[in-house]
Amino acid sequence: MKRFEFRLGSLLNLRRSSEEAAKRAFGIARQAAELQAAEVRRSADAESRAKSDLRGAQGTRELRVADLLAHQRHVAALSRRTGVEKQRLGELEAASEKAREALAASMRDRKALDRLRERRAAEWTVEMLKDEQRTIDETSAASRASGGLR
8 A cells, every 4th residue: 555645745844844943033032022121121220229319319418419410310311221222122022023923824834734734644544445445345346256255
């Protein structure tokens, strides 16, 4: 009995490889977004600490104007940095979402070919069983015709 051969096997293998590449790309994009989210948190924490330090310094002692202005510039710089970090996070999350969508499309394509392969394999199995039954029937009929079975 011949074995089942899926004619689109090479395309199925290509789709599987494409899906694996999409999984890796999504993982990398997701990891980059997570690292950036951590950076945003660190930046926001630094800004919050600087603001808290400024309030604490204002309440406990006299500050020179130059010190106050320097502290305010520092807080403003941290605030700008936090804004830039948040913007970068948005970009990375958008890239991660695109990679997720590409992965979903790749999985859909591969699954469609998997289903087609399964359907063709089932059809092949049914056909092989019919051929086998025909062979058994022919052998039985030939045996009866020659007087072998009574």
